[in-house]
Amino acid sequence: MGEQFIQENLRTPVRYTCDVLVAGGGTAGITAALAAARNGAKTILIDRYGFLGGSMINGAGPLHSFFNLYKAFPGVEKVQVVRGIPQEIIDRMIAAGGSPGHLEQDKGGSYDSVITLIDWEIFKGVIFDMMEEAGVRVLLHVTAAGAVKNGSRVTGLIIEGKSGREAVLAHTVIDATGDGDAAAFAGAKFIKQHGTTKVGMPFGMTNVDMPRLVQFLEEHDMVNQLIRADKGGKVDDIIRLGFELKKIPLFREYMDQFGIWGPLGASLHENNYNYINGTSLSNVDATDTEALSKAEIALRKQVMTLSRMLKEHIPGFENAYLTWTPVCVGVRYTRVIDCEHDMTLEEIVNCRRFDDEVMLYGFHDCAPRIMIKNGGYYGIPYRAFLPKGVEGLLVAGRLITSVWEAHMSTRNTVSCMAQGQAVGTAAALAAKSGTSPRELDTGLLRETLKKQNVFLG
Numbered sequence: 001m002g003e004q005f006i007q008e009n010l011r012t013p014v015r016y017t018c019d020v021l022v023a024g025g026g027t028a029g030i031t032a033a034l035a036a037a038r039n040g041a042k043t044i045l046i047d048r049y050g051f052l053g054g055s056m057i058n059g060a061g062p063l064h065s066f067f068n069l070y071k072a073f074p075g076v077e078k079v080q081v082v083r084g085i086p087q088e089i090i091d092r093m094i095a096a097g098g099s100p101g102h103l104e105q106d107k108g109g110s111y112d113s114v115i116t117l118i119d120w121e122i123f124k125g126v127i128f129d130m131m132e133e134a135g136v137r138v139l140l141h142v143t144a145a146g147a148v149k150n151g152s153r154v155t156g157l158i159i160e161g162k163s164g165r166e167a168v169l170a171h172t173v174i175d176a177t178g179d180g181d182a183a184a185f186a187g188a189k190f191i192k193q194h195g196t197t198k199v200g201m202p203f204g205m206t207n208v209d210m211p212r213l214v215q216f217l218e219e220h221d222m223v224n225q226l227i228r229a230d231k232g233g234k235v236d237d238i239i240r241l242g243f244e245l246k247k248i249p250l251f252r253e254y255m256d257q258f259g260i261w262g263p264l265g266a267s268l269h270e271n272n273y274n275y276i277n278g279t280s281l282s283n284v285d286a287t288d289t290e291a292l293s294k295a296e297i298a299l300r301k302q303v304m305t306l307s308r309m310l311k312e313h314i315p316g317f318e319n320a321y322l323t324w325t326p327v328c329v330g331v332r333y334t335r336v337i338d339c340e341h342d343m344t345l346e347e348i349v350n351c352r353r354f355d356d357e358v359m360l361y362g363f364h365d366c367a368p369r370i371m372i373k374n375g376g377y378y379g380i381p382y383r384a385f386l387p388k389g390v391e392g393l394l395v396a397g398r399l400i401t402s403v404w405e406a407h408m409s410t411r412n413t414v415s416c417m418a419q420g421q422a423v424g425t426a427a428a429l430a431a432k433s434g435t436s437p438r439e440l441d442t443g444l445l446r447e448t449l450k451k452q453n454v455f456l457g
């Protein structure tokens with residue numbers, strides 16, 4: 001039987017109008033919405049979940065990275081490359097007792113010299129406070145399900161939620177869905193890059209005897225990343241812990257079978273190894289419902305098996321139990337939207353700077369194998385967020401870079417947050433001046449960002 005179709009005749013109510021509509025309240029979307037609203041735009045932020053933060057609190061652990069890779073290059077100065085709203089979020093988290101701030105790595109400094117941890121539950125409250133203070137209207141449990149267009153210009157999105165199917169009209173739409181859903185609905189060109197990487201599902205275990213675990217791992221020369229710091233407890237100061245589980249043959253056999261790596265992890269509270277990242281599955285198209293469903297089920301099996309094996313075989317885990325899994329599979333790479341500029345690995349590792357750059361960044365997730373030259377940092381131009389051929393649209397986040405080796409830098413949380421501030425500010429300025437984001441004066445954008453504590457060198 002050939003493909004079947006039904007014909008729908010839809011009449012969709014326009015429920016909201018705004019200057020800036022941000023689709024996706026993840027890592028890039030939150031800063032985009034805050035920046036847009038603070039720059040005077042009537043801003044709406046939508047997300048399919050009941051919380052904000054996206055992959056940053058649902059798969060990523062340590063935030064990589066506010067700083068350059070100075071520890072890999074003796075004599076190189078430590079520079080805080082990302083500041084502005086991302087730093088403000090960390091300040092608010094510290095004030096709320098939800099973050100130990102920026103921590104230097106004791107071991108593993110050539111991978112990332114400084115990591116930043118946040119408590120996800122506290123973040124969920126803090127970020128709503130920040131949205132409220134900025135005047136962002138937050139619509140949760142709604143999915144962007146289509147685009148409203150006038151010729152080549154996007155004029156809004158169709159959302160679907162408990163109130164049914166509704167339209168939100170906007171001067172500028174920002175696609176921060178990670179998967180480029182809104183841009184794809186709007187007809188932007190894209191490629192899919194899921195084949196180049198893996199999806200994953202970190203998990204957390206409580207009642208782990210962290211000192212006993214680290215002693216065992218050190219005796220067997222298995223530790224590759226470590227930070228000891230005060231986490232307000234008496235018996236345990238291990239806050240970052242990565243190790244090579246494959247050194248144990250039983251684990252090597254299981255891990256090789258599924259491509260499981262690491263794990264790399266973090267522990268924010270005593271006896272709580274709250275983030276253990278290592279499970280993985282290759283070549284999952286997370287924009288395909290069936291593939292995503294299968295991946296969810298397969299990864300949950302990996303989590304169950306791996307946590308049970310840790311408990312049975314690794315000292316320190318004897319009394320531990322599984323206490324956290326993310327709300328869904330962690331997706332790294334799906335659609336990449338075809339923008340006016342596509343960051344290359346050469347530009348990244350050679351610290352390329354641009355006249356129209358709107359952020360700087362100094363971390364690469366493949367370090368020390370791939371490193372940014374001399375612990376430096378590079379710029380991302382405004383053009384990298386402007387999709388070709390569609391007006392009224394900006395994109396930000398893990399969807400902007402088409403080559404995996406380059407994406408391994410731009411996709412990281414702190415980069416996404418900085419990208420969000422840049423595009424949110426741009427969208428507000430475009431709305432204020434009644435221009436399309438493509439026609440925006442990048443000089444004005446850069447001046448505005450600098451005044452708002454964005455470091456542009």
Ligand SMILES: Cc1cc2nc3c(=O)[nH]c(=O)nc-3n(C[C@H](O)[C@H](O)[C@H](O)COP(=O)(O)OP(=O)(O)OC[C@H]3O[C@@H](n4cnc5c(N)ncnc54)[C@H](O)[C@@H]3O)c2cc1C
Nearest residue numbers: 024026027028048054055060064143144178330397398413
């Ligand atoms: C397993 C894993 C581990 C990682 N570890 C690290 C790490 O340790 N450190 C690090 O810095 N980075 C890490 N990363 C990478 C990093 O977390 C992401 O690349 C980054 O957070 C992506 O941000 P984003 O804003 O582009 O997308 P996301 O944060 O994924 O945000 C997208 C948001 O859009 C929403 N959304 C999606 N589609 C729709 C729709 N149609 N309608 C409405 N809402 C929608 C989602 O709910 C989500 O909130 C990891 C990623 C994964 C998957």
